[in-house]
Amino acid sequence: MKINELLISWFSFPDQRSASEIEYEIDEELQFHLELSIEEKIKQGIPKETAEKEAIEQFGSVNQYSNECRLVDLGDRIMINRFLAAGVIGLSLLVGYLVFETQQMKNSQMTLLDKLSKQQENFEEIQKDQKLLLTNISSQQEVLDKLTPEKKTLSGSVSTTDGTPLDNVKILLILKTWPNNRYRQQNFHVVSNDKGIFEFDKLIPSNDRYAINITALKDGYVFKSVYQYIEHRDSESIKPIKFKLNKSNKFTLQFLDSSGTPINGVKVTPSGRGSKTGEEHLIYFQGSNPIRLTSDVKGEVTLNCFAKGDGARLNLQIPGIKTKGIIFQIPETENRKIIKFPDDTNS
Amino acid sequence: MPKKETKAKLFQGSLDMLILKTLTNGSMHGYSITRHIFEASEEFINVEEGSLYPALHRMARKGWIESSWGTSDSNRRAKFYKLTQKGKKQLKVEQAAWLNMNSAINQILDFRLAKG
Numbered sequence: 001m002k003i004n005e006l007l008i009s010w011f012s013f014p015d016q017r018s019a020s021e022i023e024y025e026i027d028e029e030l031q032f033h034l035e036l037s038i039e040e041k042i043k044q045g046i047p048k049e050t051a052e053k054e055a056i057e058q059f060g061s062v063n064q065y066s067n068e069c070r071l072v073d074l075g076d077r078i079m080i081n082r083f084l085a086a087g088v089i090g091l092s093l094l095v096g097y098l099v100f101e102t103q104q105m106k107n108s109q110m111t112l113l114d115k116l117s118k119q120q121e122n123f124e125e126i127q128k129d130q131k132l133l134l135t136n137i138s139s140q141q142e143v144l145d146k147l148t149p150e151k152k153t154l155s156g157s158v159s160t161t162d163g164t165p166l167d168n169v170k171i172l173l174i175l176k177t178w179p180n181n182r183y184r185q186q187n188f189h190v191v192s193n194d195k196g197i198f199e200f201d202k203l204i205p206s207n208d209r210y211a212i213n214i215t216a217l218k219d220g221y222v223f224k225s226v227y228q229y230i231e232h233r234d235s236e237s238i239k240p241i242k243f244k245l246n247k248s249n250k251f252t253l254q255f256l257d258s259s260g261t262p263i264n265g266v267k268v269t270p271s272g273r274g275s276k277t278g279e280e281h282l283i284y285f286q287g288s289n290p291i292r293l294t295s296d297v298k299g300e301v302t303l304n305c306f307a308k309g310d311g312a313r314l315n316l317q318i319p320g321i322k323t324k325g326i327i328f329q330i331p332e333t334e335n336r337k338i339i340k341f342p343d344d345t346n347s
Numbered sequence: 348m349p350k351k352e353t354k355a356k357l358f359q360g361s362l363d364m365l366i367l368k369t370l371t372n373g374s375m376h377g378y379s380i381t382r383h384i385f386e387a388s389e390e391f392i393n394v395e396e397g398s399l400y401p402a403l404h405r406m407a408r409k410g411w412i413e414s415s416w417g418t419s420d421s422n423r424r425a426k427f428y429k430l431t432q433k434g435k436k437q438l439k440v441e442q443a444a445w446l447n448m449n450s451a452i453n454q455i456l457d458f459r460l461a462k463g
Contacts, residue, residue, distance in 0.1 A: 029377065029426045030400060036378045036421070037396070058396050065397035072404040285424050315424075323418040 018280045019074055020227050021272070024213070026069045027176065028286065030062060031185055062183040151202040156241035158196045158216050165196025166245060169218040170291055173200055174284045176211040187287025192216075204238055214241055215283050217291055221245035223273060223305045225281040249308050252336045255299040255318070262299025263341065265319050267292055270305055272313030272327075285315055308332045362394065362402050363411075364441040367434055370412060374429040376419060377403060403428055411437050 034055055041051035056062070158169045169192040177184050192198040204210060215225040224243050255263040269288045273281045283291065295301040306312050308330050316324045318341055328337065369375065369383045380403075381396045406412050411434035419425040430438075 025426070026400075026404075028424070030397070032376070032419070032423065032425050033378045033396065033400075035423075036419070039421070060395040060397040062397065065400050068401035069404045072401055072408060317418065323416060323424055325416055 020213070020280070020282065022073045023070060024282065024284060026066055026073070027183070027185055028284075030059075030066055030069075030183070031286075034059060034062070056182065063178070063181060066183065152204040152206055152238055153199060153201050154204050154212070154214075154238055154241070155197065155199040156214075156243065158192045158198065158218075158243045158245060160221075161244050161246055163244075165192075165194070166218060166221070167192055167194045167196060169196070169198070169216050169221075169243075169245075171198045171200075172215045172217070172283060172287055172290065173203075174213040174287060175203060177205055178209060179205075185286065187284065189287065189290050213282055213284055215281070216243040216245060217270075217283070217305055218245065219304045220248055221305065222248045222275075222307045222310070223270065223281060223283070225283065227282065246307060248305050249330070250302055250304050250335060251306060251312075251330055252300055252302045253295075254336065254338045255295050255301075255316075256338060256340050258340065258342070260340075262295075262297065263318065264295060264297050264299060266295040266299070266301065267317040268295065268301050268303070269293075269315040269317075270303065270312070271315045271325065272311075273306060274311030274313075275307070276309045288315075306330045360441075361445065362398070363406060364438065364445060365392070366399070366402060366406065367411060367430060367438040367441065370428060370430040370434070371438070374417075374427045376425040376427050380428070406434070409437075410434075 037055035037058065038048075038051045041054055042048055046054065059065075154173070156171075158166045158171075160166060171190050171192060173188045173190075175186045175188065177186075188200055188203065190198050190200060204212075209229075209231050211227070211229040213225060213227045215223060217223040222245060224245060226241055226243075253268065255266045257263055269283070269285065269292045271283050271285060271288070275281070293301045293303070303312070309332055310330045311327065312330055313325065313327045316326060318324065326339070331337075365384050366380060369380050369387070372383070375383065377399055378396075381394065381399055384392055384394065403412065403414075407414050407428070410431060412428045413431055414426055414428050416424055417427045
């Protein structure tokens with residue numbers, strides 16, 4: 001990269017998407033390519049399994065290219081993170097040095113505490129022995145886990161902010177796994193029971209890395225999501241995921257064409273929410289069918305999953321027009337917004 | 348009809364030029380771009396498809412192309428790329444460099460044949 005291009009990239013307006021959004025879009029883009037490639041091969045009469053194998057061979061290493069795209073899109077952030085990490089390490093070393101010096105001074109001045117110190121050492125020896133014992137037990141457990149790679153259950157609960165369980169909450173799960181070092185993305189959904197409990201039975205791989213994006217959504221409440229990437233699984237069971245949902249505000253969108261006629265049949269899918277406190281919550285397009293809304297004959301659709309002041313991101317599928325993504329802020333005072341096509345979404 | 352059965356390896360840097368040239372035909376998603384390069388070269392150039400994506404993201408970062416999400420022919424969400432003014436200028440630069448290099452290589456080949 002030339003010097004002028006480097007300076008422009010450093011001082012240009014930063015990418016507004018979060019790191020997890022960028023990763024999601026890369027995964028979705030590569031997934032689309034592979035699926036289309038497989039479909040075309042199947043259309044040519046190639047059996048499904050062979051088509052999948054050939055598509056992956058033609059594509060090359062999904063992991064490698066996915067990582068290269070991440071490096072391009074997140075390169076600056078990675079550099080900043082490295083600087084921060086170096087700073088944290090430097091600070092830790094400084095603090096460690098100061099603690100060490102203080103301890104040395106204390107030792108030289110407090111000779112009366114020598115006996116207590118020896119007792120402390122003995123106690124630490126015992127602790128070390130205990131840790132070693134626990135490590136052995138843990139290693140044995142890991143071996144057992146590898147021998148029995150049964151998938152684990154992901155569970156959780158949903159309640160209101162005052163702790164009242166919420167039933168019938170739609171829980172959308174995107175599960176990313178890398179079986180045999182090949183990327184795989186699947187979607188699932190369940191609803192919470194009358195105690196607010198939900199469960200995805202035996203889905204999570206026991207001995208492999210995985211990532212999840214899980215979203216809780218119920219009409220009348222502000223939706224929330226949690227993203228987790230687990231590089232190395234420990235032997236413990238998966239921690240339950242707890243959602244506490246706030247009440248939402250109803251907000252109506254009306255879609256009109258350039259002549260002012262209402263557009264019936266616009267499919268509206270919430271895809272992101274930025275709260276006033278800066279939290280980001282995501283809904284993947286893949287697997288979002290259960291929460292998709294459609295505009296009526298007045299061209300209207302009512303959203304009831306955002307709060308006033310939230311940054312709302314929606315995916316729109318307009319009949320006869322390409323898919324559009326729109327971002328806007330839910331107003332504090334008004335509860336309606338008119339969107340005209342194609343003008344409003346081209347801006 | 349395929350010209351060669353073996354895969355052709357691209358010269359360093361020529362993938363960017365092929366992508367820019369392909370996008371002069373209009374907005375396309377990654378899969379269409381690979382198919383276009385394959386078919387326009389009469390199935391001679393068969394790049395490893397995944398290698399296209401880091402190149403596309405890098406070129407978008409340089410401002411040569413722009414990306415946006417849209418709907419594919421199969422009615423699925425897909426990322427489309429289109430050429431920018433900056434990309435058009437870059438294509439001219441890369442085409443000129445390619446023709447110069449091509450001419451220089453031909454001169455060397457002709458020279459060796461004459462002496463041989």
